[in-house]
Amino acid sequence: MFVTFEGVDWSGKSTQAELLVAWLREQGRTVLSTREPGGTPVGEAVRQVVLHGHDMTPWAEAALYAAARADHVERAIRPALERGEDVVCDRYIDSSVAYQGVARGLGEDKVLELNLTVTRGLLPDRTFLVLLDPEEARGRGGGDPDRIEREGEDFMRRVDAAYRSLAAVSPTRIVALEGARPADEIAEEVREHIRRIL
Ligand code: TYD
Numbered sequence: 001m002f003v004t005f006e007g008v009d010w011s012g013k014s015t016q017a018e019l020l021v022a023w024l025r026e027q028g029r030t031v032l033s034t035r036e037p038g039g040t041p042v043g044e045a046v047r048q049v050v051l052h053g054h055d056m057t058p059w060a061e062a063a064l065y066a067a068a069r070a071d072h073v074e075r076a077i078r079p080a081l082e083r084g085e086d087v088v089c090d091r092y093i094d095s096s097v098a099y100q101g102v103a104r105g106l107g108e109d110k111v112l113e114l115n116l117t118v119t120r121g122l123l124p125d126r127t128f129l130v131l132l133d134p135e136e137a138r139g140r141g142g143g144d145p146d147r148i149e150r151e152g153e154d155f156m157r158r159v160d161a162a163y164r165s166l167a168a169v170s171p172t173r174i175v176a177l178e179g180a181r182p183a184d185e186i187a188e189e190v191r192e193h194i195r196r197i198l
Helices: 013-026 041-052 058-082 093-103 108-118 134-140 153-169 183-197
Strands: 002-006 031-035 086-090 126-131 174-178
Touching: 002 013, 002 093, 013 031, 013 086, 013 126, 013 183, 031 058, 041 058, 058 086, 058 093, 058 108, 093 108, 093 153, 126 153, 126 183, 134 153, 153 174, 174 183
Parallel strands: 002 086, 002 126, 031 086, 126 174
Antiparallel strands: none
């Protein structure tokens, strides 16, 4: 089973990904817990460049995320799925469609096509979208913001709107969760969905 978590920055999706991984392991399942950009040495190197490096053009950014993803899928995700393991990934293709395709204005179809090409069409079995008003999410943020987090509120609003419309067009794959609730309540809803497909 391949499961991904999505949401605007500080939506709480990473916490939910961790809680699901812990629960699946308690059930005796073997889980690859991973994230994007990252998950392989190339992916982690790209993460540094794209989040903490120089300013770059939108297509350079989209291509870097796609490059990291290509390596991640072929070297980590697909091999784990072929071994019969579960894969839980914090962000995947929907992040690129929402952030680069819509918020950066590159076009969702073009960004989706690029990503389906480099991953040889690998889509998750389920995607949990943690919805949180961008303003509220921003209030949770702290520390040293990365290159994407430094974008303004309008940018995050576009990302949020993009995610909501992705969920509307893929209602079977993408499960939208109301993120302004206690983490354990959201986690229980995630588990209910997962129990149905185990
Ligand atoms: P994330 O790991 O969620 O950030 P953090 O470690 O700070 O919690 O994601 C890193 C950032 O990269 C986030 O702002 C979203 C962005 N991103 C894209 O713009 N496109 C992508 O394809 C991916 C995977 C992430």
